[in-house]
Each structure stands twice: as structure tokens, then as C-alpha cells.
Amino acid sequence: MSERLFINQLSEQTQVDDVYRAADKQLRANRQGNKYILLKLADRTGTLTGMFWNAEDRDFERCQDSEYLHVKGRTQIYNGNMQMIVTGISPVDPSQVDPADFDMFDASASEQAFARLKELLGSVRNIHLRQLLDACLADEEFMTRFKQSPAAVTNHHAFPGGLLRHTVDLIELAQLIGPRYPQLDIDLLTTGAFLHDIGKTEELSSGGELTYTDRGQLVGHIVIGVQYLADRIAVVEAETKSPFPVQLKWHLEHLILSHHGLLEYGSPKVPLTREAIALHHLDNLDAKLAAATSIIDSDISGDKNWTNYNPSMGKKLWKSPID
Known part of the structure; x- marks a missing residue:
């Protein structure tokens, strides 16, 4: 052949x-x-x-x-x-x-992204958040799934390793706007950006076809993410032999629960803190731009300026670079 x-x-x-x-x-x-x-x-x-x-x-x-x-x-x-x-x-x-x-997973790109993730998380100075992040990074089974998981079945970052790429990009955006908005707790926003989609490691399957797992369809990544957060906080409390600050836990839970922004988009809560508002809009920005880029790059329209109509976007996209 x-x-x-x-x-x-x-x-x-x-x-x-x-x-x-x-x-x-x-x-x-x-x-x-x-x-x-x-x-x-x-x-x-x-x-x-x-x-x-x-x-x-x-x-x-x-x-x-x-x-x-x-x-x-x-x-x-x-x-x-x-x-x-x-x-x-x-x-x-x-x-x-x-x-x-047939393997869509790029192991080399994933390791580079993971090294960048650890570098970004290393900037967190809050001792309690630092301990929580260390507990997550030490969970080898979780981190293996995290490196290989897609961020979605379709739309944005829909490829093995897409979740890690999306998370790194989101944390970089969060840390970029920090100096512009000193009212934001960047340690909290950085940790929330890392945690916001962790439930997708169990909601989505990256082996073979990108699809939803049974648990993913029954429970969903937002609830799974809050459950995983509780599990890691329990690990921190056992290791430090001291309670995790309860209000800090509430803030982290809220970041996960509200990051879709609207109830009709699947968020059990709308964003009610400055960090939650920032996380939602940065998450939406990264997802929408990644989706638009994918649509433009894969477009098969004969028109050099416009893509075909895209149902998920509800419109055509301009694809010709500016002279």
C-alpha cells in the first residue's frame, strides 16, 4: 500500500x-x-x-x-x-x-506543558494553597490522567493532553492580569485555575474515542472536581495534623462550582467573588479563542476569507490574515 x-x-x-x-x-x-x-x-x-x-x-x-x-x-x-x-x-x-x-497524545508536548505547570504553581506563596497543590501533584494516578485528558469532546482543546494545555494557558492568563487588578488574590486565582476542570480527568475518556464516561454523564466534572478537592484537603489535614482553613475551602469550592458563569451553562452557582468572576471570563476567553482557532485551521471552505458556517459558534469566522 x-x-x-x-x-x-x-x-x-x-x-x-x-x-x-x-x-x-x-x-x-x-x-x-x-x-x-x-x-x-x-x-x-x-x-x-x-x-x-x-x-x-x-x-x-x-x-x-x-x-x-x-x-x-x-x-x-x-x-x-x-x-x-x-x-x-x-x-x-x-x-x-x-x-x-493513530495516537493523538503528544507525550513530549505534554511533558513540556507539565514542567511549565509546576513552574507556575511554584509561584503560589499561601502556605495552605501550597500544601494543597503539592498534595495534588503528589497524586501520581491523578496526574497521569491529568496529562492525558482532553478538555472537551468537541469545541475546544478536544484532544488528549488538551486539559493540561488549557490549564497552563489559563493560569498564565490569570497571572498576567494580576498586576492590573491588585484587588485579586492571585494565589487563590492560580489555584482555582488549576482546579476548575480537574473533574474532567474522570468525566472524559481519552482512550480511543473522546467520549463521556458513565460517571461523567451521571455526575459531571464540576461535582467530581469538588469531591476531588475535598479528598486532597483531607490528605493535607492528615499530613499536617491541622485543619485546612474553612473559608479558604469555601472559596476554592466556589471557584469550581461557578466557573461556567451561568446556571444555564451548568454552573450550580454564578460567580460571586472577584476571583470567581475573573476565572469565569478568562476560562471562557481561552476556550472560545482555542475553538475559533481550531475551526479556522481545519476549515475546508473554498472561500479564502470565510469559514463555513459553524453550528457551535452560530456564525462564520473570518480566516484571512490582515495584510
Whole structure:
């Protein structure tokens, strides 16, 4: 087989004859009762929807348990997005593929980001927050998940390691505005920026398809994050043999609970402190700019100035650089 075509190399009307990881596959029926297979194909560069029309049960059954599929078909643009009309699929033995072609996790980039995270957290001087952060960093099982977790299934930082990248960027933003707003407790804001999405380490799955875990769907990352905070505070109290300041605990809980900003966006509380207001807006800024950048970078529109309409943004985006 010739050198593989990665998903980010595909263009409209590309003939495809290659191996992809089947992140998801579903046998469905249309309104006329004709069956088709809906595929989510993936490699290390991204994902692509595949539609195998007029499928039969045996097509699905022989590929149902296979992680990798040899796919034949042709790409097309549908509703502004690339998809593939699949004409043939067959299972592939995992021993016949190069895992590096399908692993979206960049271990080197993650270690660099983690080193930067420790540097930023090292600036915290409040002794109680310092002890709490040390207890989190010492939790090896948690930190392994933290390094590999996505920040979302779609929209922003939706890749393994995305949570760490988002957290580092958010802490840098928090420390950047500190000198401009001396009323803010930067140690508290820095710690809140680190903790705000920690529940996503258990809400989201980074192995294979980016998806929600059972606990993630039932409980959600905000509640999981508050529970993890309580667990780490208990560790600190056991190690120091002294109680953690109760009001400081309340402030940290509030930062986690309110960071989505509005009740309709999933926050149990709206931001009620200066640090919580700052965290919400900085979090939203980083997420929105990361999402916009991803949309622009991956846009397949023939228009050099505008992206296709993006449903999550509710608009097109200008993508041409200023002369």
C-alpha cells in the first residue's frame, strides 16, 4: 500500500483506500428501512464521519469488534463538513498497523506543558494553597490522567493532553492580569485555575474515542472536581495534623462550582467573588479563542476569507490574515 493519507490531508473528492481506527460504528436504518453503517474514523490528525449506505447485517457483524478498519470510499463536502461515502470496509489485525499513526497524545508536548505547570504553581506563596497543590501533584494516578485528558469532546482543546494545555494557558492568563487588578488574590486565582476542570480527568475518556464516561454523564466534572478537592484537603489535614482553613475551602469550592458563569451553562452557582468572576471570563476567553482557532485551521471552505458556517459558534469566522 502506498504512503497513507492522514485525515487532515484529505480534500473533497479524494479516493480513499486506507486503514483508520473505528472510533465508533453504528448500524442504523433510514426512514425507508434501508440499513446503513455510521462510522467515526480516526487517526492521529483528527476524525471523519463515514457513511456506508445499503449495508447488510453481515457487513456490520464482521467489523463490529475490530478496532481498525480498511476503508474504501470517496470524500465529499456535506453541510460544510468533510465526510466519506464508504463503499467497502474490512477488519484489520492490530498487529498490522503502526500505533503512532493513530495516537493523538503528544507525550513530549505534554511533558513540556507539565514542567511549565509546576513552574507556575511554584509561584503560589499561601502556605495552605501550597500544601494543597503539592498534595495534588503528589497524586501520581491523578496526574497521569491529568496529562492525558482532553478538555472537551468537541469545541475546544478536544484532544488528549488538551486539559493540561488549557490549564497552563489559563493560569498564565490569570497571572498576567494580576498586576492590573491588585484587588485579586492571585494565589487563590492560580489555584482555582488549576482546579476548575480537574473533574474532567474522570468525566472524559481519552482512550480511543473522546467520549463521556458513565460517571461523567451521571455526575459531571464540576461535582467530581469538588469531591476531588475535598479528598486532597483531607490528605493535607492528615499530613499536617491541622485543619485546612474553612473559608479558604469555601472559596476554592466556589471557584469550581461557578466557573461556567451561568446556571444555564451548568454552573450550580454564578460567580460571586472577584476571583470567581475573573476565572469565569478568562476560562471562557481561552476556550472560545482555542475553538475559533481550531475551526479556522481545519476549515475546508473554498472561500479564502470565510469559514463555513459553524453550528457551535452560530456564525462564520473570518480566516484571512490582515495584510
